[in-house]
Amino acid sequence: MHIKDRSFVISGGASGLGEATVRDLHAHGGYIAILDLNVDNGERIVRELGADRTSFFEVDISDPESTASAVKKAMTWIKTTGKPIGGVIPAAGVGMPGKLIDRHNEPIPLDRLEFVLNINIRGVIDLIRLCLPHMTTTEPTPDDKERGVIVLVSSSAAFDGQPGQLAYAASKGAIRSMALVLARDLAMYGIRCVAIAPGYFESAMTAAMSQKVRSSLERVLEFPARPGKGTDFAQMVRHCVENVMLNGECVRLDGATRMPSRM
Structure with a gap:
């Protein structure tokens, strides 16, 4: 699918891997609806890239009403641009580590897992389901009859x-x-x-790690011997959009690194 003159909805698009994806797809001619809780960052990105092909919509992705409102506004904006929705990238995510039972033999509070x-x-499912009715009714491409692509963000x-990482690993x-x-x-x-x-x-989530944890992770890297960058991730998203044969698969983007059981 061609990126140029198609619209993409990106949650978590005001920082980290989501922001890198916003910038890359925009650079290749895409129209970007940025959904995020961080208003300052979202509006800054729109100012930098220009309001002709980007727009920001505040959303709390944990709140169904907030998500529904943001999607409705985004789809109204997409309609005004005349550029059909071509993709959804739900990049918003959280970590919050914690073992199921702590050293005092107390179970982890349920609200931490639920968060x-x-x-x-x-x-993620909510955002996709709300965007789908708008994607299924777009005009398909003349060759493969393609209407769009959903690019999910899993994790190693x-x-x-x-x-x-119980809750995080389960979610991913x-x-x-x-x-x-x-x-x-x-x-x-x-x-x-x-x-x-x-x-x-490199992301907001990993930036919050202690130097000890970061050093332990860096010791097990294979090649390249560095953390991935937002541009590396965004390039992979772009390839997923453009290569019609990529479908139904989860692509590991980790430089052959396998996380150890202990740091």
Whole structure:
């Protein structure tokens, strides 16, 4: 699918991997609806890139009413541009590590688990389901009859979950499992679904780690011997959009790194 003159909805698009994706797709001619909770960052990006092909919509992806309102506004904006929706990239996500039971033999508070699962699974599915009716009715491409693509954000934790990552690994494992199901469910509409599983990347989530944890992660990197950058991730998203044969798969983007069981 060509990126130029198509619209893309990106949640978590005001920072980190989401922002890098916004900038890359915009640079290749896309129209971008940025959905995020961070108003200052979102509006800054629109000022930098220009309001002709970008627009920001404030959203709390954990709140169904907020998500529905943001999607409605985004679709109204997309309609005014005349550029059909070509993709949805639900890049908003959270970590919040914690073992199921702590050193005092106390179970983790349920709200900590629910916070991660609510945003990383329910929020992703909600955004996709609200955007789909607008994508299924677009004019398909003349060659492969393609209408759009969903690019999910999984994680290496879906494969190599580390101690304290139970909720996060479960949520990203769910995202990994969704790719094939969505590809099969949406094949009749000409809509693809691909998941990307980044390894250790520079992001707001990893920036919050202690230097000890960061150093431990850097010791197990293979090649390249550096954390991934937002541009690396955005390039993979672009390839998922453009390559029609990528469908129903979860692509590991981790430089061959496998996370150890202990840091």
